[in-house]
Amino acid sequence: MTSIRYEINDEFYLNDILSKEDIPSLIKYLNNPKLIGNTLTIPHPFTVSDGETLMESMKSISPKLKRLFTLRLCLTDELVGICSLSRSSNEDHIAELSCWLGEPFWHRGLMPQVIRKVIEVVSNEWDNLIRIEAHVFPWNKPSMRMLEKINFLFEATLRKHNFKNGQYNDGLLYSFIIEK
Template sequence: MTEQPQIYTERLILRRPRLRDAPRIAALLNNFEVTKNLARVPYPYTINMAVDWLVRQRKEWSPDTITFAVCDPRQGLMGFCGMHREGRDAEIGYWLGEPFWGKGYMTEAAAAVIDWYFTMSSANRMVSGVFYFNAASLAIQEKLGFVRTGIGKRICLAQNTDIDHIETELTRDAFYRALEKL
């Protein structure tokens, strides 16, 4: 298995997660404003949880099972963007530490990861979604060509309850049409 690739964008480096990222991840994720939007991240969030998560990140990667640390060359690690399998589909998920919100970083990172995914795989679609209150994440997905497909329930560990979740999907064609307009 070759080493996980790095992706370079105009402002960002997307790279393999490292064990030494744990303190930084804990510092950024131990924030309810971040974790309340995520399905599987508890709150409070500790360095030990970050270490456990990093150990579980497999050394082997595939286009639909991969995690990228989203880094700015000067500010360092700011968050994550990755693909995992959700049933038959690949699902994209992402988060950024609160100090880095509102600067277009995740639109840039997610667009690069999706472009990489569609280049590496023969799939013609992927899925994602947002908790019903997450307007910023929905805005990113709509800019990238995702459309809503329904509403389901998903557990939110930080809020310790099931929450309405807007389900979305993105086709290869819709993504490349959206990319031209970004």
């Protein structure tokens, strides 16, 4: 599959390439306690070995089950964030949204643009995609506001849904319905 460049604005673009050259950027941004405190599956500290494991795992996943997009600076091609949609089978009409953005790029209204573009691209590829879900920790108010800004609706508090930092935490479920 050939990668396509999706322009976000004059400063940023998306593509679907993740390579070993991105490991220094992953380490740089993912070792931020403010960012990692709001993620569930990213190891901390994030190491070169974790980056290599991520690269290997992405090779084995079908693009019909997971689409991962890297957010990059136009000027340098540096990876500064990731947004992905994943589902359990080709027939599944539900996908889960995951994303992160390096702290220097927060508070610019960037992630709503990225998520809209990812949903647009993937909904055209996955004909049966109807529902997108996002899980947020209750303390992550900026992510809640960002999801609401792009018309995700809060649906439920999932009590003791996630295990993080040695304890079970509630999770908030948001959803977006694709009108076809």
